[in-house]
Amino acid sequence: xxxxxxxxxxxxxxxxxxxxxxxxxxxxxxxxxxxxxxxxxxxxxxxxxxxxxxxxxxxxxxxxxxxxxxxxxxxxxxxxxxxxxxxxxxxxxxxxxxxxxxxxxxxxxxxxxxxxxxxxxxxxxxxxxxxxxxxxxxxxxxxxxxxxxxxxxxxxxxxxxxxxxxxxxxxxxxxxxxxxxxxxxxxxxxxxxxxxxxxxxxxxxxxxxxxxxxxxxxxxxxxxxxxxxxxxxxxxxxxxxxxxxxxxxxxxxxxxxxxxxxxxxxxxxxxxxxxxxxxxxxxxxxxxxxxxxxxxxxxxxxxxxxxxxxxxxxxxxxxxxxxxxxxxxxxxxxxxxxxxxxxxxxxxxxxxxxxxxxxxxxxxxxxxxxxxxxxxxxxxxxxxxxxxxxxxxxxxxxxxxxxxxxxxxxxxxxxxxxxxxxxxxxxxxxxxxxxxxxxxxxxxxxxxxxxxxxxxxxxxxxxxxxxxxxxxxxxxxxxxxxxxxxxxxxxxxxxxxxxxxxxxxxxxxxxxxxxxxxxxxxxxxxxxxxxxxxxxxxxxxxxxxxxxxxxxxxxxxxxxxxxxxxxxxxxxxxxxxxxxxxxxxxxxxxxxxxxxxxxxxxxxxxxxxxxxxxxxxxxxxxxxxxxxxxxxxxxxxxxxxxxxxx
Amino acid sequence: xxxxxxxxxxxxxxxxxxxxxxxxxxxxxxxxxxxxxxxxxxxxxxxxxxxxxxxxxxxxxxxxxxxxxxxxxxxxxxxxxxxxxxxxxxxxxxxxxxxxxxxxxxxxxxxxxxxxxxxxxxxxxxxxxxxxxxxxxxxxxxxxxxxxxxxxxxxxxxxx
Numbered sequence: 001x002x003x004x005x006x007x008x009x010x011x012x013x014x015x016x017x018x019x020x021x022x023x024x025x026x027x028x029x030x031x032x033x034x035x036x037x038x039x040x041x042x043x044x045x046x047x048x049x050x051x052x053x054x055x056x057x058x059x060x061x062x063x064x065x066x067x068x069x070x071x072x073x074x075x076x077x078x079x080x081x082x083x084x085x086x087x088x089x090x091x092x093x094x095x096x097x098x099x100x101x102x103x104x105x106x107x108x109x110x111x112x113x114x115x116x117x118x119x120x121x122x123x124x125x126x127x128x129x130x131x132x133x134x135x136x137x138x139x140x141x142x143x144x145x146x147x148x149x150x151x152x153x154x155x156x157x158x159x160x161x162x163x164x165x166x167x168x169x170x171x172x173x174x175x176x177x178x179x180x181x182x183x184x185x186x187x188x189x190x191x192x193x194x195x196x197x198x199x200x201x202x203x204x205x206x207x208x209x210x211x212x213x214x215x216x217x218x219x220x221x222x223x224x225x226x227x228x229x230x231x232x233x234x235x236x237x238x239x240x241x242x243x244x245x246x247x248x249x250x251x252x253x254x255x256x257x258x259x260x261x262x263x264x265x266x267x268x269x270x271x272x273x274x275x276x277x278x279x280x281x282x283x284x285x286x287x288x289x290x291x292x293x294x295x296x297x298x299x300x301x302x303x304x305x306x307x308x309x310x311x312x313x314x315x316x317x318x319x320x321x322x323x324x325x326x327x328x329x330x331x332x333x334x335x336x337x338x339x340x341x342x343x344x345x346x347x348x349x350x351x352x353x354x355x356x357x358x359x360x361x362x363x364x365x366x367x368x369x370x371x372x373x374x375x376x377x378x379x380x381x382x383x384x385x386x387x388x389x390x391x392x393x394x395x396x397x398x399x400x401x402x403x404x405x406x407x408x409x410x411x412x413x414x415x416x417x418x419x420x421x422x423x424x425x426x427x428x429x430x431x432x433x434x435x436x437x438x439x440x441x442x443x444x445x446x447x448x449x450x451x452x453x454x455x456x457x458x459x460x461x462x463x464x465x466x467x468x469x470x471x472x473x474x475x476x477x478x479x480x481x482x483x484x485x486x487x488x489x490x491x492x493x494x495x496x497x498x499x500x501x502x503x504x505x506x507x508x509x510x511x512x513x514x515x516x517x518x519x520x521x522x523x524x525x526x527x528x529x530x531x532x533x534x535x536x537x538x539x540x541x542x543x544x545x546x547x548x549x550x551x552x553x554x555x556x557x558x559x560x561x562x563x564x565x566x567x568x569x570x571x572x573x574x575x576x577x578x579x580x581x582x583x584x585x586x587x588x589x590x591x592x593x594x595x596x597x598x599x600x601x602x603x604x605x606x607x608x609x610x611x612x613x614x615x616x617x618x619x620x621x622x623x624x625x626x627x628x629x630x631x632x633x634x635x636x637x638x639x640x641x642x643x644x645x646x
Numbered sequence: 647x648x649x650x651x652x653x654x655x656x657x658x659x660x661x662x663x664x665x666x667x668x669x670x671x672x673x674x675x676x677x678x679x680x681x682x683x684x685x686x687x688x689x690x691x692x693x694x695x696x697x698x699x700x701x702x703x704x705x706x707x708x709x710x711x712x713x714x715x716x717x718x719x720x721x722x723x724x725x726x727x728x729x730x731x732x733x734x735x736x737x738x739x740x741x742x743x744x745x746x747x748x749x750x751x752x753x754x755x756x757x758x759x760x761x762x763x764x765x766x767x768x769x770x771x772x773x774x775x776x777x778x779x780x781x782x783x784x785x786x787x788x789x790x791x792x793x794x795x796x797x798x799x800x801x802x803x804x805x806x
Contacts, residue, residue, distance in 0.1 A: 343777040343778070344777075344778075451798065451799065451802055455795075455799075554792075555788065557791075557792070557795050558788065558791045558792075558795075560795060561791045561792075561794045561795040561798070562791065564713070564794070564798060565706075565709060565710065565713055565794070568713045568716065568717060569709060569712075569713060572712075572713075572716050575725065604702070604705065604706065604709060607699065607702055607703075608706055611703075611780050611781065611783075611784045612784060612787075612791075614777070614780075614781060614784075615781055615784045615785070618781055619781075619785070
């Protein structure tokens, strides 16, 4: 339940051992390597290692392309497909050269398929260009005989071919133009003229905008089209046979995926070298290690005959770059919530407080109130539970699904407390069937008909939330020995706020407590200011913080407002779905509208519920104590995409 | 102009204001963010789900408006077909409830959408910062939520 204590690790190993050492440290998964900040500076003596990942990443790209090419022919992966489990040594020690050959072959085939597809495209274009001349019996290369010339022309469809033909006729030349065909853009014309008149005819045609064309084919258009069609079919069968070959490789797909993971592990390890400093015989590495992993790491380092030391970090509280990286250690329940803190930004190493044990219950509480509904909660809980059981996801997804499940349970609890079962579905359905409305009474109160207690409860919870944050800040100050600061900054405010609440309830003694607090704040609020005037105005200024406390507590009224949205939209859906009554079409209408309506409500509200619950943590809670600016601890680990490591 | 003193008309006008104004803001807001999101998708289609979350943020004001509108319509008995006779005072009170939600919903949706468009630009470059961008958007929504709260409290207190 805390921020993990880190140690600075320095290792000198034999360069021959470096590879094996990096391998073992990565499997251990608890060492973060950084560039050595060694004192004295060695960088002049030894060259920093350049990681050589070129070959590995080229191989990785090749294997990835092969996987992408083959996977359409592989077995369909179901939504709940589990990744195969494999031990680390199985992956790291296996010989993958046959898989490499396989990947190369798959890529050769894809290249061939691409070429055949390109050829198919070209044939289609050729056929399209020949189509207009299909009815022409003349060979396309034919330019005329001894006494006459022929030519092929195109004319834009914006121009009328009649005009051209009549122009030729009126010119009295021994020439003729015929329309072969017309498509969307062009008229296709065949012209014929006696050799003596040919030149003049070309001129006339050109003057009307006709263009002479020379198709790059021999023989008639229809002959060519037939030949091209045969070639097209040949290409198609070629592609089919190539794809057949790829589909035969489908059974090596799992091996290829394993090979891909192996390559990415190798690549990651190679990249670690960028953090090393080495001579021909010795390598120096530095990094961070959690104090509790010390013995495990010692064993590995001893085995490789390294010289090493692990020291307590020396850092400057103000300078973040010298601070150790931050990791959280929590029980399994709370650790699912660390993503919330990580998204906000890690706390400083020196800030001592791990917020997760406090974020977890409050987040669930607020999310549950805003989404209070037994039906929706059940959907969330069951869906996430089934996916977790069936697909066994790892990492981020696993944590998120757990969050959804816990959120669902919280929704169920609050649904029972506030009496919401798919909104007022029980009431509406029983009314539609029997005529009388039955309902499940809420344990606390119904926020729809009775919003005031809900509003008070919301703000009360906000009060508790903010007080917890202040308490954390005070606790840290006391731990650092700044007891007086804790009394001034948090203690007096406790007096003011608790006094006001007690006074508002009706016990006038509370107001005296509040006044005592105000006096304390006025006197000590400006204690850090150097001048006397500064001390006085500082006290007044810090009293002004009361507006901040009030607006923060009012901010929790969103628990009521967003809870209402869930409830009211749900009952809108219920009313609409039961509008058809208890008849056959009415029942069908009910099923459809009920399902779609509630899914809509769930989707629209879960986003609001989640982000507003987040906001209450980030803005109202964290602002009381959180010191951000830490760096997340990122140890070198074996990360795989297609398999899960045991 | 006697209809201006008709409580039933004023109540329905209140419902209409809540739904129309807040819906107008949401429609404009969701549209703005959607247009920006399509630009990002043209570069990197894998950001669809992230941009969708940002686009959905200004949609809630329309739902809040509908909520108030619907509550008013329910309370006046319009849904059951027998609308109660509502006094001018109560009608004006319903109108106030509707105007609060409509007005705040309208403006907050558009301003929230501006923040979300900024968020879309941000995640185009840094997709890992999505949550921060969403929280910025949610800061604006607070005022729609507050309006919803007051609208509801007024609505809840109206006696007919």
